[in-house]
Amino acid sequence: MGKDYYKILGIPSGANEDEIKKAYRKMALKYHPDKNKEPNAEEKFKEIAEAYDVLSDPKKRSLYDQYGEEGLKTGGGTAGGSSGSFHYTFHGDPHATFASFFGGSNPFDIFFASSRSTRPFSGFDPDDMDVDEDEDPFGAFGRFGFNGLSRGPRRAPEPLYPRRKVQDPPVVHELRVSLEEIYHGSTKRMKITRRRLNPDGRTVRTEDKILHIVIKRDATPDNIPADIVFVLKDKPHAHFRRDGTNVLYSALISLKEALCGCTVNIPTIDGRVIPLPCNDVIKPGTVKRLRGEGLPFPKVPTQRGDLIVEFKVRFPDRLTPQTRQILKQHLPCS
Structure with a gap:
């Protein structure tokens, strides 16, 4: 709940x-x-x-x-x-x-x-x-005084300590990026609307900024301008799923291909196609790994994660009596 x-x-x-x-x-x-x-x-x-x-x-x-x-x-x-x-x-x-x-x-x-x-x-x-x-x-x-005695009418208290500068809370924006943009790197344009202090020091105005350059930020005498924090979120992808620096891909093959062997063409994020030979029997859930075909490591961009291929086997909806008999004769019992 x-x-x-x-x-x-x-x-x-x-x-x-x-x-x-x-x-x-x-x-x-x-x-x-x-x-x-x-x-x-x-x-x-x-x-x-x-x-x-x-x-x-x-x-x-x-x-x-x-x-x-x-x-x-x-x-x-x-x-x-x-x-x-x-x-x-x-x-x-x-x-x-x-x-x-x-x-x-x-x-x-x-x-x-x-x-x-x-x-x-x-x-x-x-x-x-x-x-x-x-x-x-x-x-x-x-x-009231700190000894509990009334001071009379309420008045603004004098500060006990000199005012110190405080930083405004961070401005958080969600930024959606595709796996291709993570793979290749990219520059994003973001329009940010901020309130800025007018020269009179009292009123504020709203101002738009396109963030692909350094933003000029205003500060009052008692505050430090807020940081702008971008939280990166993965966009859903038509073919891949992300697991850290690894990329997951589901390959669907027929029962015949799973039993007799086949070559599956695996797409990559950068648009290439890698032929993946499968000579052994492929069971549902079998996983094969293509090294270095994933996303860059954050601290070592020259190294990449893996492209992990998970196989799904498409079974036929029905079999003819003749096919069923042939399978009984040739397939092992266990």
């Missing part, structure tokens, strides 16, 4: 956008690994990020409501699904989701930075961060 994203965030299926944001904010603060030291906190934190990633996006949420998690990740559940070629894969970094939600910074850094072994002031308990979803989890420090 697939994941129940609504249950993970603790909201009903009819929750609106604000309710989804409030639920993510509350749950993410509760299970953030910097605060929650339970063994399952990291996995729970990741589930919460994935649930928010789906439910905060109208298209993903619509597909999830119709087909569930499995249908969302396989493109609508069936070949006739209305989702077309859309396939969802969570980018896998819940901390990027968290940082993006809180404006590119980690609200726990001031209390839980690994470079400091002591808390910045005594009496602070991480469990004090468990607050109602409608309450500002950090606002209390502006209303």
Whole structure:
């Protein structure tokens, strides 16, 4: 059974956008690994990020409501699904989701930075961060002194430490490539739409970039520009399947060819055809390996994996009595 994203965030299926944001904010603060030291906190934190990633996006949420998690990740559940070629894969970094939600910074850094072994002031308990979803989890420090006495009207707190630059969360894009492009190498053109800071330092504009050159990235005084991360995904191929640097090919031969021998023409990724003699009896599932006809090794491009040929045997649907009798006479019993 697939994941129940609504249950993970603790909201009903009819929750609106604000309710989804409030639920993510509350749950993410509760299970953030910097605060929650339970063994399952990291996995729970990741589930919460994935649930928010789906439910905060109208298209993903619509597909999830119709087909569930499995249908969302396989493109609508069936070949006739209305989702077309859309396939969802969570980018896998819940901390990027968290940082993006809180404006590119980690609200726990001031209390839980690994470079400091002591808390910045005594009496602070991480469990004090468990607050109602409608309450500002950090606002209390502006209303009360750390000795518990009221300071009067709320005012913006002065920073305890000099502001440090933080890097924006990575921008993740999925890039589909064919096996031929992996084999030969290629240059891809990608149009990326980014928000960039205007000269006034306050407003932003959207700008398109075609990525086959170095992108100029803007930075504010307190942030480092985000990296752009391309996640390579294999396109489905008509003839081959990929297994690391090896390429798998299924060869279909007749029963006569399997028993009497044959030569099978095996296509390669670069368009050649290799004759493969088969003189022994070929059983269904027999595998033969063509060395060095696969994909390049990532760290040693001059070396390649193998082209692995798996044989499938096509059996006849029926036999005549005469053929059956001949086979009985000539084929071994075991």
